[in-house]
Amino acid sequence: MNTIFNEVKTIIRKYAFDKTVVDKATENSKIIADLKINSARVVDIVLDIEEKYSIDIDDKSLEKIITIKDAMNIISDKTK
Amino acid sequence: MNYIGNDILFKQTIETTFARTKAIMHVLTENEIYLMHFLDTKIACSLAWTIKESIYKIACKEGHNLPFVPKYIFIKDINFTGEGAYRGTAIFKNQIFSFQSEITNKYIFSYAFKQHENLDQITHYWFPNNPEIHSSMKNTELVNFLISKKWELCYSVNGIPQIKNQLNQMDISITHDHDFLVLSKLKHE
Numbered sequence: 001m002n003t004i005f006n007e008v009k010t011i012i013r014k015y016a017f018d019k020t021v022v023d024k025a026t027e028n029s030k031i032i033a034d035l036k037i038n039s040a041r042v043v044d045i046v047l048d049i050e051e052k053y054s055i056d057i058d059d060k061s062l063e064k065i066i067t068i069k070d071a072m073n074i075i076s077d078k079t080k
Numbered sequence: 081m082n083y084i085g086n087d088i089l090f091k092q093t094i095e096t097t098f099a100r101t102k103a104i105m106h107v108l109t110e111n112e113i114y115l116m117h118f119l120d121t122k123i124a125c126s127l128a129w130t131i132k133e134s135i136y137k138i139a140c141k142e143g144h145n146l147p148f149v150p151k152y153i154f155i156k157d158i159n160f161t162g163e164g165a166y167r168g169t170a171i172f173k174n175q176i177f178s179f180q181s182e183i184t185n186k187y188i189f190s191y192a193f194k195q196h197e198n199l200d201q202i203t204h205y206w207f208p209n210n211p212e213i214h215s216s217m218k219n220t221e222l223v224n225f226l227i228s229k230k231w232e233l234c235y236s237v238n239g240i241p242q243i244k245n246q247l248n249q250m251d252i253s254i255t256h257d258h259d260f261l262v263l264s265k266l267k268h269e
Contacts, residue, residue: 017212038257039133039148040089040093040098040129042148043097043098043103043106043107043129044096044097044100047100047102047103047106050102057106059151059152062106062147063146063147065147066147
């Protein structure tokens with residue numbers, strides 16, 4: 001899970017205005033509220049995750065993604 | 081209070097994020113793809129995003145606290161009203177919202193409101209934006225404008241921006257992307 005955490009952070013970092021905030025992020029960091037990610041960039045983050053892990057993130061899964069840990073859980077569920 | 085929602089996408093975002101092949105799958109339903117077939121795919125995707133994000137902002141002000149899922153908001157109808165302008169209605173959580181949108185060669189901007197008859201009563205203030213400054217309160221032009229109007233910008237506990245005046249609080253919506261920041265409010269408030 002630590003690897004997935006770092007990989008997700010790397011993806012998010014690409015789209016963050018303030019990369020230092022992402023560098024200090026924990027699993028419980030909220031992607032939009034804490035990491036100050038512009039909502040449109042969430043589209044890029046979701047697409048990058050789908051491409052990297054060869055998964056499809058459906059709307060029900062999207063609705064659950066608030067924190068980095070939520071994204072990690074979705075990835076784990078879909079790559080089992 | 082009658083809440084307003086707005087959203088803007090700058091051309092760079094349209095040409096990158098919403099030009100990605102699979103972006104449309106996360107933003108538009110099949111019916112909406114048909115509804116907006118007359119538009120280029122990335123334009124339709126971007127337009128739908130701004131419409132839905134505007135509506136989502138209103139819903140959040142009314143207490144909705146789940147993440148934004150574009151395909152849970154359904155654009156019911158959309159009509160071209162001339163000079164890059166579009167108007168229509170959309171449904172979210174069994175409620176109807178009216179929206180107005182503008183497509184230019186630099187941006188796509190939308191705003192939404194529940195009371196259709198008041199859609200034309202919403203006014204917009206445009207400011208240059210520095211994309212490296214994420215906080216609206218660090219936008220010098222915006223701050224100077226607020227001072228000139230004697231408006232005090234405040235945020236509710238769940239992050240909703242409002243303007244305090246002597247009598248009451250006015251709802252506003254703020255959006256920014258790359259070069260633009262827009263503040264929308266009801267004219268008569």
